[in-house]
């Protein structure tokens with residue numbers, strides 16, 4: 779049971795320091811998606827500037843104004859279900875990383891975009907000169 783919507787609680791959308799500021803409109807959209815796809819875990823939602831910086835978020839991140847959430851997702855079936863339902867519910871900005879989906883309703887940024895996050899991969903050790 780949630781204290782925000784049927785399944786979501788305020789605590790899931792707080793910054794790690796307890797700061798709050800998530801858009802309720804976004805939570806309502808997530809509830810509709812949740813009704814369609816089942817339980818989901820919110821990795822990150824509202825962030826204060828300090829903790830946004832700490833996790834490497836962009837200085838203009840939509841997380842700072844409570845208009846974005848990262849939903850844990852690390853398999854292709856769930857990814858398809860989540861993305862198709864987010865779009866169905868009107869989400870027009872989506873970011874994909876191997877282990878989460880960033881869902882964003884900031885209307886002051888580009889609409890109808892899906893981007894991918896580059897994940898860090900250590901460079902192959904240089905081959906020794908032969």
Ligand SMILES: [Zn+2]
Nearest residue numbers: 793795826829
């Ligand atoms: Zn914080």
Ligand SMILES: [Zn+2]
Nearest residue numbers: 846847848880
């Ligand atoms: Zn995000």
